[in-house]
Amino acid sequence: MKLGAYTACLHDRSLDETLKILGELGLNSAEINTGGFIGAPHLPIDDILTSPAAREDYLGRFAQAGITLTGLNVNGNPLNPDPLVGPRHAADLHRTIDLAALLGVKRVVTMSGLPGGHPGCTTANWVVNPWDSQWLDILDYQWTEVAVPFWKDIQARAADADVKICIEMHPHNLVFNPPTMQRLAEQTNATHIGAEMDPSHLFWQGIDPVAAVEHLGDLVFHAAAKDTRINDDNVRRFGVLDDRFTRVPADRNPLNLGGKNTLNEWPSRPSWQFVAVGRGHGEEFWVPFLRALHAIDPDMAVNIEHEDTELDQIEGLRQAAENLLAAARTAGV
Numbered sequence: 001m002k003l004g005a006y007t008a009c010l011h012d013r014s015l016d017e018t019l020k021i022l023g024e025l026g027l028n029s030a031e032i033n034t035g036g037f038i039g040a041p042h043l044p045i046d047d048i049l050t051s052p053a054a055r056e057d058y059l060g061r062f063a064q065a066g067i068t069l070t071g072l073n074v075n076g077n078p079l080n081p082d083p084l085v086g087p088r089h090a091a092d093l094h095r096t097i098d099l100a101a102l103l104g105v106k107r108v109v110t111m112s113g114l115p116g117g118h119p120g121c122t123t124a125n126w127v128v129n130p131w132d133s134q135w136l137d138i139l140d141y142q143w144t145e146v147a148v149p150f151w152k153d154i155q156a157r158a159a160d161a162d163v164k165i166c167i168e169m170h171p172h173n174l175v176f177n178p179p180t181m182q183r184l185a186e187q188t189n190a191t192h193i194g195a196e197m198d199p200s201h202l203f204w205q206g207i208d209p210v211a212a213v214e215h216l217g218d219l220v221f222h223a224a225a226k227d228t229r230i231n232d233d234n235v236r237r238f239g240v241l242d243d244r245f246t247r248v249p250a251d252r253n254p255l256n257l258g259g260k261n262t263l264n265e266w267p268s269r270p271s272w273q274f275v276a277v278g279r280g281h282g283e284e285f286w287v288p289f290l291r292a293l294h295a296i297d298p299d300m301a302v303n304i305e306h307e308d309t310e311l312d313q314i315e316g317l318r319q320a321a322e323n324l325l326a327a328a329r330t331a332g333v
Contacts, residue, residue: 001290001293001294001298001299001300001301001302001328001333002028002029002068002070002299002300002301002302003027003028003029003225003301003302003303003304003321003324003325003328004022004027004028004029004030004031004067004068004070004301004302004303004304005022005025005027005029005030005031005303005304005305005306005317005320005321006030006031006033006071006073006109006224006303006304006305006306007022007030007031007032007033007041007042008033008038008041008073008305009305009306009307009313009316009317010042010313010317011033011038011041011042012041015042015043015061016061016065018030018042019061019062019065019067020065021314021317022065022067023065023066023067025317025318025321025322026321026325027067027304027321027325028066028067028068029067029068029070029301029302029303030062030067030068030069030070030303031070031071031072031073031109031301031303032069032071032072032073033072033073033074033075034072034073034074034092034095034096034099035074035076035089035092035093035095035096036073036074036075036076036089036092036093036110037075037076037089038075043058043072043099044058045095045099048099048102048103049095049098049099049102055102055103058103059103059104068301069103069105070105070107070222070301070303071105071107071108071109071166071222071301071303072096072099072100072103072105072107072108072109073108073109073110074089074092074093074096074108074109074110075109075110075111075168075170076089076092076093076110076111076113077089077111077113077114077124077173078090078092078093078110078111078113078150079112079113079114079115079124079142079146079147079150079174080113080114080115080124081115081116081121081122081123081124082122082123082124083122086113089113090150093108093110093154094157096108096110097154097157097158097161097163097165098161100161100163101161101162101163105163106162106163106164107163107164107166107221107222107301108158108163108164108165108166109166109168109196109222110165110166110167110168111167111168111170111173111175112147112151112167112170112173112174112175112180112184113147113150113173113174114126114142114172114173114174115141115142115146115147115174116142117138117141117142118138118141119141119145124172125138125142126171126172126173127139127142128241142174143174143183143187147174147184148184148187148188151184151188151190151193152188152189154188154193155188155189155190155191155192155193158192158193159191159192163192164192164193164194164221164222165192165193165194165221166194166195166196166221166222167181167184167193167194167195167196168196168198168201168224169181169195169196169197169198169201169202170198170201171201171205176201176205177202177205177207177212178195178207178212178215178216181194181195181216181219182216182219185219194216194218194219194220194221195216195219195220195221195222196221196222196223196224197209197212197213197216197220197222197223197224197293198223198224198226198305199224199226199227199228199285199289200224200226200227200228200274200280200305200307201228203227203228203230203272203280203281204228204230204240204271204272205240206240209285209289210285210288210289210292213289213292213293213296214292217296218296220293220296220297220300221297221300222300222301222303223293223300223301223302223303224302224303224304224305225277225286225302225303225304225305225320225324226274226277226304226305226306226307227274227275227276227277227278227279227280227281227320228272228273228274228275228280228281229272229273229275229279229280230271230272230280231269231270231271231272231273234269234270234271234272235271235272238269238271239271240271240272242267242270242271244267245264245265245266245267246264246265246267247264247265248264248265266309273309274307274308274309275308275310276304276306276308276311276316276317276319276320276323277304277319277320277321277323277324277327278319278320278322278323278324278327279308279319279323283323283326283327283330286323286324286327286331287327287330287331288331289327290302290327290328290331290333291331291332291333293333294331294333298333302324304317304320304321304324306320308320
């Protein structure tokens with residue numbers, strides 16, 4: 001099993017400095033962004049697409065640092081009905097599959113995306129509880145008319161490239177839990193589409209990530225190490241579906257390269273929040289989680305995703321790495 005980090009949190013550092021930091025933390029795996037919400041701060045896309053020498057040099061920098069490039073990440077909304085967003089994110093995903101094939105990287109991480117609620121709609125529409133038939137009508141349109149044709153094409157592209165597409169089960173997407181992950185795989189006859197197992201988004205939905213891994217089995221291709229702290233007192237008052245977020249202008253979002261408000265401010269007393277590995281759940285979770293992943297694929301990559309707003313770049317990575325490595329030693333993986 002390879003343990004590493006998704007490097008978006010070090011977007012302001014050079015690639016070589018980023019790899020050095022990962023190595024100093026005892027990590028041996030890296031996941032690099034290639035488009036979507038964030039862009040590609042650590043990958044020269046045009047050079048990689050056109051130059052064998054550039055590809056050799058790029059991979060050589062990882063080898064020299066003792067780090068394996070285990071995944072390319074292109075999280076975005078390729079089904080967004082906004083004509084300025086959806087087509088661009090879809091093109092980024094297509095291109096990332098090509099990049100992965102050229103670099104010999106076998107895992108591409110992304111999101112399923114979220115369409116509008118009807119033809120001609122320009123705003124994405126997330127249906128959470130379809131207890132009324134109008135919501136089922138929306139879901140039928142989103143899946144049958146938009147998502148399934150798109151993802152059948154991605155399945156074909158990924159199979160041709162011998163690349164596995166790893167869907168992060170993320171709320172505000174059609175695929176946000178194990179049943180929707182299975183639905184996408186079944187309706188696209190997928191052999192090269194499966195799950196990126198990120199426990200952070202499952203915790204606050206009340207899902208046990210270990211049970212989810214065991215339920216999905218071979219559909220789990222890749223994993224993220226990100227924790228969630230459930231603030232029980234706040235949950236009792238506000239619930240987990242909390243709308244007390246406020247807007248943050250794009251110029252205050254360092255990762256926003258699309259010119260829109262893509263980051264919102266968390267409420268002062270959140271029901272739950274993303275934290276570094278070990279700051280929401282201890283080894284009693286992380287040890288069996290790693291063992292469950294290892295049982296599916298002993299070579300699976302588990303990459304830290306640092307979004308703990310209480311810790312800076314390096315301290316958040318350091319704490320996550322220490323706790324993840326300790327759990328791996330206890331798990332024997």
